[in-house]
Amino acid sequence: MAGACARAALALALWCALAAAAAGQTGQWLRAHATFYGGADASGTMGGACGYGNLYAQGYGTRTAALSTALFAGGAACGQCYKLVCDRKTDPTWCKPGVSVTVTATNFCPPNWSIPSDRGGWCNPPRPHFDMAQPAWEKIGVYRGGIIPVIYRRVSCVKKGGVRFAINGHDYFNLVLVTNVAGPGSIRAMDVRGSRTPDWMSMARNWGANWHSLTYLNGQGLSFRVTVTDGQTIVFANVVPPSWRFGQSFASNLQFSL
Known part of the structure; x- marks a missing residue:
């Protein structure tokens, strides 16, 4: 009985650890892909499903991203910050070396059920995906690549002033x-x-x-x-x-x- 309880406790602890990692809350690096939208000045990213409106005026600037269903969590992820690095081991052609970028979740990237998830439906569940403001994406990716593999993790958001x-x-x-x-x-x-x-x-x-x-x-x-x-x-x-x-x-x- 004691052994069974120990195994059950271990399994529960492992499940909790995996769940936390999937949410990006342990600092562990996770894998995803990233595309971009909004134009070279990110003007097309204004508004969005988090309701922040003018991202320039609100202080979020051009370091933002729309999250896929798997990450957006119905809006609960709005305001979270993520550090992303292009995965050069997977795609050395379109990844810029030695750089990272931190973005804030300000929008939702909806699924496109008419397109396969590996051929255009990048934000379809269960894929974790970042549709980044173009200036943020170009910090880590080469424009002509269009889509890049990334590794990411949740990080603390640094802000000036109060809430x-x-x-x-x-x-x-x-x-x-x-x-x-x-x-x-x-x-x-x-x-x-x-x-x-x-x-x-x-x-x-x-x-x-x-x-x-x-x-x-x-x-x-x-x-x-x-x-x-x-x-x-x-x-x-x-x-x-x-x-x-x-x-x-x-x-x-x-x-x-x-």
């Missing part, structure tokens, strides 16, 4: 976009509390990096409690003043640890 909150929606629908998140970059849970509201209220992921609540909070100062995917939690107390209006953005002085 930022943009308030959108209307009276009973508060849609909050959270940007400039350091550390793991992605958000696990979020709560809101008004200055005249005694209790924290859970928010739900609406799409990408947008979270919503269905409570009338007009005219109240707002505080947010944000938990990122490595378990860190920060309370952004009164980060939004009572005079706020829909369409405004507010920067905090607080940031998550790397």
